[in-house]
Amino acid sequence: MSTTPRESDPADVLARLEAEAREKARRRDLAADGDERSDAHHHPAEAATDAERRERDLRALLRLRDQEERARRAREAVEAGTYGVCVDCGEAIPEARLKVMPDADRCVACASRAGRGRR
Ligand SMILES: [Zn+2]
Known part of the structure; x- marks a missing residue:
C-alpha cells in the first residue's frame, strides 16, 4: 500500500465538485417549483420581473448542470488516465x-x- 499522502487526489476533488453542483442544482430546482406554485397570487405587474428572475434561475441551473457534467467528464478522464x-x-x-x-x-x-x- 502506498504511504505517500495525497492531500488532493483529483478524483476526490472532482467527485466533491460534482456532488456540490448536483446538490445546488437540486436545491434550485426545488426553489423554482416553489415560485411556480406561488404564481397565482402574484400581481400581473410582477409578471415581467418574475419571468426575468426565472430566466436568471434557469441560467444558473444550466451553469450548475454544466459544472456537474464537466466534473463528471474530468473524473472519467482521471480513470482513463487522460486527466x-x-x-x-x-x-x-x-x-x-x-x-x-x-x-x-x-x-x-x-x-x-x-x-x-x-x-
Ligand atoms: Zn491546449
Missing part, C-alpha cells in the same frame, strides 16, 4: 491551472481560443 491533458492540443495542462480549476479540460491557450470561438 490533465488538453483535449485540443494534447499538451499537459499546468498543475497550477488544475489547482484552481480541477475540471479544466484545456490548457490556457486553447481555452481562451475556444472561449472566443463560442462568443
